Amino acid sequence: MNSNALVQKIWNFCHTLRDDGVGYGDYLEQLTSLLFLKLAHEYSQPPHSRELPIPKKYDWTSLKSKTGADLETHYLDVLQKLGEKPGVLSAIFFKAQNKIHDPAKLSRLVQMIDAENWLGLESDIKGDMYEGLLQKNAEDTKSGAGQYFTPRALIQAMVECVQPEPGKTIADPACGTGGFFLGAYEWLTRKDMKLDKRQQKFLKHETFFGSEIVASTRRLCLMNLFLHNIGDLDGEPLVQRSDALISEPKQTFDYVLANPPFGKKSSMTITNEDGEEDRDALTYERIDFWQTTSNKQLNFLQHIVSMLKSTGQAAVVLPDNVLFEGGAGEKIRRKLLETCDVHTLLRLPTGIFYAQGVKANVLFFDAKPKDGKVHTKGVWIYDLRTNKHFTLKTKPLRREDLQEFVEAYNPANRHKRKASERFRYFDYKTLIARDKASLDLFWLKDDSLDNLDDLPPPDVLQQEIIDHLEAALAAFRDLAAALPRSG
Numbered sequence: 001m002n003s004n005a006l007v008q009k010i011w012n013f014c015h016t017l018r019d020d021g022v023g024y025g026d027y028l029e030q031l032t033s034l035l036f037l038k039l040a041h042e043y044s045q046p047p048h049s050r051e052l053p054i055p056k057k058y059d060w061t062s063l064k065s066k067t068g069a070d071l072e073t074h075y076l077d078v079l080q081k082l083g084e085k086p087g088v089l090s091a092i093f094f095k096a097q098n099k100i101h102d103p104a105k106l107s108r109l110v111q112m113i114d115a116e117n118w119l120g121l122e123s124d125i126k127g128d129m130y131e132g133l134l135q136k137n138a139e140d141t142k143s144g145a146g147q148y149f150t151p152r153a154l155i156q157a158m159v160e161c162v163q164p165e166p167g168k169t170i171a172d173p174a175c176g177t178g179g180f181f182l183g184a185y186e187w188l189t190r191k192d193m194k195l196d197k198r199q200q201k202f203l204k205h206e207t208f209f210g211s212e213i214v215a216s217t218r219r220l221c222l223m224n225l226f227l228h229n230i231g232d233l234d235g236e237p238l239v240q241r242s243d244a245l246i247s248e249p250k251q252t253f254d255y256v257l258a259n260p261p262f263g264k265k266s267s268m269t270i271t272n273e274d275g276e277e278d279r280d281a282l283t284y285e286r287i288d289f290w291q292t293t294s295n296k297q298l299n300f301l302q303h304i305v306s307m308l309k310s311t312g313q314a315a316v317v318l319p320d321n322v323l324f325e326g327g328a329g330e331k332i333r334r335k336l337l338e339t340c341d342v343h344t345l346l347r348l349p350t351g352i353f354y355a356q357g358v359k360a361n362v363l364f365f366d367a368k369p370k371d372g373k374v375h376t377k378g379v380w381i382y383d384l385r386t387n388k389h390f391t392l393k394t395k396p397l398r399r400e401d402l403q404e405f406v407e408a409y410n411p412a413n414r415h416k417r418k419a420s421e422r423f424r425y426f427d428y429k430t431l432i433a434r435d436k437a438s439l440d441l442f443w444l445k446d447d448s449l450d451n452l453d454d455l456p457p458p459d460v461l462q463q464e465i466i467d468h469l470e471a472a473l474a475a476f477r478d479l480a481a482a483l484p485r486s487g
Contacts, residue, residue, distance in 0.1 A: 324440040
């Protein structure tokens with residue numbers, strides 16, 4: 001069975017459950033818990049015969065042997081007891097709940113999963129199946145899962161620009177469902193890449209490191225990795241359930257690929273040694289940060305710098321405000337340009353993210369030794385936003401839409417680039433002389449402003465209007481949150 005047929009088969013059952021109030025996300029969580037148990041069962045059988053830390057009382061055989069109310073009761077017991085175990089079991093079953101309260105439908109889902117030999121399926125099919133389900137969940141705007149899902153076409157282009165090498169570490173401090181890890185994995189396992197056994201082992205167990213603060217999203221991420229043959233069912237989880245910003249990283253990495261959460265305000269405020277913030281607010285200190293700020297993206301940007309080895313490389317999706325915001329934003333930009341080699345900025349079009357009203361960019365930079373020198377010589381900026389129109393449903397961003405940028409980036413030798421209509425170079429002196437050292441640069445003329453014939457189709461135009469209104473609303477919310485409260 002190919003991945004599309006498998007996705008359709010498993011996803012069709014979700015439509016039946018929706019009549020009972022089980023949403024996409026809830027269904028995906030149940031599927032994850034049950035699929036984990038089925039995979040563990042298959043690994044325990046010959047020829048694998050692996051001893052996994054799942055007590056027989058709570059294994060797959062114990063579950064599929066029950067029906068009706070007994071199944072529902074036992075399933076609840078399984079989720080609770082396995083959530084109390086250490087390691088991967090705790091990560092997968094932490095606070096897991098049964099959202100399918102019709103025992104007959106729960107039994108049907110168990111039988112459907114039991115009917116497949118999952119280890120017999122190629123990792124591509126299993127992985128594509130689960131990725132397909134994650135994307136369908138992200139498309140459901142009511143679930144809010146879109147905030148954890150970066151367009152796969154964008155991830156592929158970012159990875160192709162960075163070109164991670166075998167035997168090196170890759171981190172994501174807000175990894176969501178693991179899209180960047182899978183993008184890098186696909187790059188490292190492409191047809192012309194020949195890995196030896198040592199490199200294959202390193203790729204499976206030691207390459208990827210992530211943090212995800214939401215337990216249910218972390219659960220989905222770990223299963224996504226397992227189904228792509230990353231990590232192990234009886235090993236330590238590759239993704240920690242933690243707020244990455246709470247402390248300095250315990251290790252540094254060769255690459256950081258990330259799309260940190262959008263939204264300006266954080267529930268916590270980062271303070272450095274000299275930071276002066278409202279001490280009644282919940283705060284924690286990061287003396288390694290350049291500036292105190294409650295802006296999450298600026299904090300993630302500082303954190304990512306601290307995660308990199310002195311030879312490390314980063315590609316990070318950031319909203320527009322990071323490029324032009326004053327105060328702490330300006331100071332952080334100046335320090336970033338000074339201490340790192342910030343070499344490329346991709347201005348992304350609107351309409352490509354599931355979160356509405358997002359205007360974002362990809363910033364590429366390399367870490368450098370702390371030697372007091374200015375390391376940014378200049379920044380190449382590619383404008384993929386002006387006169388570009390995309391929507392999630394009628395005209396989604398595809399990998400071919402990013403091909404010209406990847407070619408202009410010139411991964412083979414980015415020091416030999418050529419300027420074009422959309423690709424321009426701005427030297428360091430020009431950038432730091434700009435008001436607030438703003439990187440918010442445009443030079444192309446918006447054709448739609450002068451020629452009505454160049455307007456996008458009505459559905460695209462409608463979505464752009466919605467995106468602009470959403471962005472304005474988000475700005476008002478940020479402003480309201482920043483204002484002092486009366487009383």
